[in-house]
Amino acid sequence: MNAVLAPASSPLLSVRRLRVHFSLRGSWPWSKPSILRAVEEVNFDLAPGETLGIVGESGCGKSTLARSLVGLQPVTSGGILYDGKPLQTLDAEGWRAMRREIQMVFQDPLASLDPRMTVGDIVAEPLRSLCPEIDAAERERRVAQWLERVGLSAAHRNRYPHEFSGGQCQRIGIARALVVRPRLLICDEPVSALDVSVQAQIINLLRDLQKEFGLSMLFIAHDLSVVRLISHRVLVMYLGRIMEQGPRETLFTQPLHPYTKALMAAVPGQHLGERELVARGEIPSPLSPPLGCVFTTRCPIADPHCTRQPPPLKSLSRGRAVACHFVGG
Numbered sequence: 001m002n003a004v005l006a007p008a009s010s011p012l013l014s015v016r017r018l019r020v021h022f023s024l025r026g027s028w029p030w031s032k033p034s035i036l037r038a039v040e041e042v043n044f045d046l047a048p049g050e051t052l053g054i055v056g057e058s059g060c061g062k063s064t065l066a067r068s069l070v071g072l073q074p075v076t077s078g079g080i081l082y083d084g085k086p087l088q089t090l091d092a093e094g095w096r097a098m099r100r101e102i103q104m105v106f107q108d109p110l111a112s113l114d115p116r117m118t119v120g121d122i123v124a125e126p127l128r129s130l131c132p133e134i135d136a137a138e139r140e141r142r143v144a145q146w147l148e149r150v151g152l153s154a155a156h157r158n159r160y161p162h163e164f165s166g167g168q169c170q171r172i173g174i175a176r177a178l179v180v181r182p183r184l185l186i187c188d189e190p191v192s193a194l195d196v197s198v199q200a201q202i203i204n205l206l207r208d209l210q211k212e213f214g215l216s217m218l219f220i221a222h223d224l225s226v227v228r229l230i231s232h233r234v235l236v237m238y239l240g241r242i243m244e245q246g247p248r249e250t251l252f253t254q255p256l257h258p259y260t261k262a263l264m265a266a267v268p269g270q271h272l273g274e275r276e277l278v279a280r281g282e283i284p285s286p287l288s289p290p291l292g293c294v295f296t297t298r299c300p301i302a303d304p305h306c307t308r309q310p311p312p313l314k315s316l317s318r319g320r321a322v323a324c325h326f327v328g329g
């Protein structure tokens, strides 16, 4: 049985054996569709007030996972429980209510803002559509308050997104997400489109807001150093599967899975001192993943057993879990 990434207190979000598959039509009308397993048997819990970093190379399923948690992507099987309630059974009205609870910040800050709306209208929109009990005057007050809180000015409310820098647009996106006071914030690569100096400012802002409002956060990124700055725990994905998970510091200082080690060895300035940690070759096509362990074709320590038998995600001590035949007995 695969281990569940479990927080200390009772979870706000529980993901169980989640699968998201895409059926891709062949080039000819008579050819059989191919199945792309973007998310495969993913399990984790997220506690109130906790930030879980999700890291992995491009195409490993991070965004698909995030989109499935906010109802933007239908799930193939498995369960998502929010505060004990299954999200898959929600109808349109149920999802509307849930959008007050779960909000998302997107990767491309400018593209995620409607260019025809003023910044004030953009931030007011979730209040207008999700909180009808809030009157216009209170809405205006909250918009001004949130623009200030994210480091802009209430005077910016009549300007348009193209008048702002990428970092400022991401601040607007954060204000829009938090104005309805969600309990869970899903950030999908929120800083990867920004300059490095601006990245740090946005990370600090998110970290401050997370503490101030006791938010639970899923923070998705391919950049390990960014994930390390903000996460309490980290989950490493490869080809739709969890390879390793654990508390941030132990995972970063003592990575156990060969894939996690390879990711860390690729970070400039990291000196793990083991040349063989480097992952060989390219990521295989997700349409035909390797048999057995999906990392086997790039793994420096794989043996024939790895190509036959997929390793389960085994629970180790101190909240760690690893899916590797060579770790944990």
Ligand SMILES: Nc1ncnc2c1ncn2[C@@H]1O[C@H](COP(=O)(O)OP(=O)(O)OP(=O)(O)O)[C@@H](O)[C@H]1O
Pocket (backbone or CB within 6 Å): 022, 024, 036, 038, 056, 057, 058, 059, 060, 061, 062, 063, 064, 065, 222, 286
């Ligand atoms: N709508 C879709 N139809 C078909 N395949 C898809 C669809 N969305 C994603 N995929 C595929 O699912 C896999 C996972 O994609 P996903 O975008 O979730 O990965 P990611 O880790 O977020 O990558 P990136 O960092 O590049 O966004 C990829 O192989 C991708 O091509």
